[in-house]
Amino acid sequence: MKKKFKCEVDCANCAQKLEDAIKKIEGVTDAKVNFIMQKLTLEAPDEIFEDIFAEVIRTAKIIEPDTVISEK
């Protein structure tokens, strides 16, 4: 499943770091943090998508405490 989220990040480098970190989460097929559009595209298997998304939020809080990820 591929889904888009609103993702407020402060700087381009932070977005890149966030993308790198999310890609490393186990189970994530692909992830993109588009700083210019302030969007996160997350791709992961359907059955574990919810868990992965929760993990993404946790990771984001660690990498960039100011990040806000929300459903569009």
Add this chain to the structure above:
Amino acid sequence: MTARQKKLLFRILAALVLFVILVILEKTQILPEKYNRYLFLFYLLPYVIAGYDVLRKAVLGVIHGRMLDEAFLMAIASFGAFVTGQYEEAAAVMIFYQIGEWFQGYAVGRSRKSITELMDIVPEYANLEDEEGNIEQVDPDDVEIGSILVIRPGEKIPLDGEVISGDSMVNTAALTGESVPRQVRAGDPIISGCINGEGLLRIRTTKEFDDSTVAKILELVETASEKKSRTENFITRFARVYTPAVVAAAAALFVIPGLVTGQWLVWLYRACTFLVISCPCALVISVPLAFFGGIGAASRIGVLVKGSNFLELMANVHTVVTDKTGTLTEGNFIVTDLIPAEGVSKEQLLLAAARAEGMSSHPIAKSIREELFKERPDQAEFLKTPEDTENVSGQGLIAMMEGSRICVGNDKLMQAEGISYVHAEDPAATISYVSQDGIYLGAVLIRDTVKKDAAQAVRRMKEAGVSRVIMLTGDRHQVGEAVAAEIGLDGVRSDLMPEQKVEAVETLLGDLSGRQKLAYIGDGINDAPVLTRADVGIAMGSMGSDAAIEAADIVIMDDDLMRIPAVTGIARQTVRIARQNIVIALAVKLLVLILGAIGAANMWAAVFADVGVCVICILNSMRLLMERGD
């Protein structure tokens, strides 16, 4: 500006005002001598106002074991300045760092907004008509295929569909950059994102919103910046090593000379100037922002670029290969001459040809039909599909019609059928010979007209840096040469079967060296394999054609050839801006690093190298987007 940006701006301004007051008090020595030892505390105030969140982030970063976090580095650099007694600079570093952050957010927000405004094609509602004729305003997302929508004058077409009643001029400017409205009547297809003119239209939707042109285009533009250019990938990789390298250099600069000279404070200060420059943000943002701007500028003239990488490739295009029919020519075939055999009337010849072609949608068949109806409108009802037709690839067709065998095709077909025909000569025309039951009836000469601005477009492409323009065509050699001469092309490959076009492109690709790229321009309908094979596939006249939008890398919504030199120019400017940014950012940072190491640059210079350069690069990148196009 978002609420977050407003809050940050307010904090920055407050800190800045306080900071300026303190500097004035200190420099003019209004402040009594005895307070000087509290100066540290005074400067701490604007410092904390501006940077408390940075400090918080720094602490969190350390807890999570991330020492190379920018917030942490900024905190260390400013702490270092406090330790060495440079209170003023410590506060300044934090305030200016935040100004840089704020500006980055603001600039990107502006760019995003100007792109979405540009793509102001999203319909907010649809007027759905139910069986009783009642009209209800609904979300375009909820409209099912086959629904009837009413579009009032001035409203946006919400979904792709077909006009069932009404007559109007629609404005396609938001999609194609073309300002001349297009006429639509009952039966015509209509595309979402266009704006209805004066008439009231009723349409039946043929697609859901997600599959409609508007949704597709938006999706394309939004994801285009995710397909990264080589320049951007280079910068991303560079940024990953840049920060650790500068931090390591700072540590070395503090420890080694410190041990040797024992002047710890001097070297701590110099090491801190290094840390201020260690953030690669200017580089990381300015390159994608430049490409984003380029993609935005292109979409303003009705050209969709599907990725930053394609814009970059377009800047290096050396050879442009183009299809003939429908790309360089209008694709409107017209019968220009009829040469009947002895004892055959023109009408007989035309009728036989038209019968064989039946209701085929092939452009040649259409032109023959139109010519016939011009003379004999009454024939329209008699034309029917032949009982059996055989398409002989590269030759023509053979049709069985009420017991007789009609052949329509070129010399090869006549020879293969053993028909004694009279060879006709016209360099610019496609010639179809017609025979019925082995008897030669005559020749039909059909011509396609070259687009008005084709020659000018080719000239402009050359001015924009393209070295050669070559045409591929399935047509005869003479026809190809005639068109090439008229437009001023550098070469023609004619008599090509569709699959040979790929081979021709491969041969041309083989001629290129190094960074030179090849672009192929076609209508995207029959030439998907060629579009894919070229470095950059450009589809023209694609409005509403999913196949073309799918296969191409760059999509030109209308069929205006002048868009090609225009987008080449935009691509070149984009790449130039991205390179300028890299050079400016690296040169300034390197210079300040060197000066900082030998003690010739203070922390103010470092702040400029960080924030100042970031602002300059962002402004430079936004140039393309802010320029108002024609």
